[in-house]
Amino acid sequence: AQRVTQPEKLLSVFKGAPVELKCNYSYSGSPELFWYVQYSRQRLQLLLRHISRESIKGFTADLNKGETSFHLKKPFAQEEDSAMYYCALSGQNTNAGKSTFGDGTTLTVKP
Amino acid sequence: DTEVTQTPKHLVMGMTNKKSLKCEQHMGHRAMYWYKQKAKKPPELMFVYSYEKLSINESVPSRFSPECPNSSLLNLHLHALQPEDSALYLCASSSFEGGGELFFGEGSRLTVL
Numbered sequence: 001a002q003r004v005t006q007p008e009k010l011l012s013v014f015k016g017a018p019v020e021l022k023c024n025y026s027y028s029g030s031p032e033l034f035w036y037v038q039y040s041r042q043r044l045q046l047l048l049r050h051i052s053r054e055s056i057k058g059f060t061a062d063l064n065k066g067e068t069s070f071h072l073k074k075p076f077a078q079e080e081d082s083a084m085y086y087c088a089l090s091g092q093n094t095n096a097g098k099s100t101f102g103d104g105t106t107l108t109v110k111p
Numbered sequence: 112d113t114e115v116t117q118t119p120k121h122l123v124m125g126m127t128n129k130k131s132l133k134c135e136q137h138m139g140h141r142a143m144y145w146y147k148q149k150a151k152k153p154p155e156l157m158f159v160y161s162y163e164k165l166s167i168n169e170s171v172p173s174r175f176s177p178e179c180p181n182s183s184l185l186n187l188h189l190h191a192l193q194p195e196d197s198a199l200y201l202c203a204s205s206s207f208e209g210g211g212e213l214f215f216g217e218g219s220r221l222t223v224l
Contacts, residue, residue: 032211044154044201044215051211086153090209097142097167097208101153 002027004089006102013077014110021072021105023087033063033070034088036101047072047085057081077109113138117202117216125224126192132219134185134202142166142208143185145177146201148218154201160185161208192223
């Protein structure tokens, strides 16, 4: 079974501080990992995916297969980063359509 | 057009009503999804359509009936719902099933009285 765990329900940092949102997964195979973000009153949208290896809005995430983790990091948090963040996993083959979401982490960046 | 559009935005219905939620995308995506999201919870997958055929049904009660009339449209027919079915219903699409990024609509907020 595929599973995504985000251990922190709430995370609060001050503006300019580094932030790390944790994500661990379990999947027997090679999953595809994503981070989705939901800003207040906006639709859920993709922030980044592991295969693209991009930095979006200053956020990066590295897939660590040994630790089965995909933590999201930003060196200097901004107030506009305050949002709900979901880590998600998409399997392969017959499970390709089953994206599994973690419970989410609400990030608050204080001024 | 890079959006998924859902209507209605809000819906209130009684337990004996029949209503439908609609979803539309014009990105040429061949996979479409229905998710259910309760407050402060992650989206839960309900159905997946791939090339207009039902691919995945996550053991959803039959009072929810999906339909994919064509590659751009996805409906969710609702009948005899229960109050616990009140939630935000999200539609999403992707290039193909398992094809990476999900594009979400804003959702239809359903209240069952």
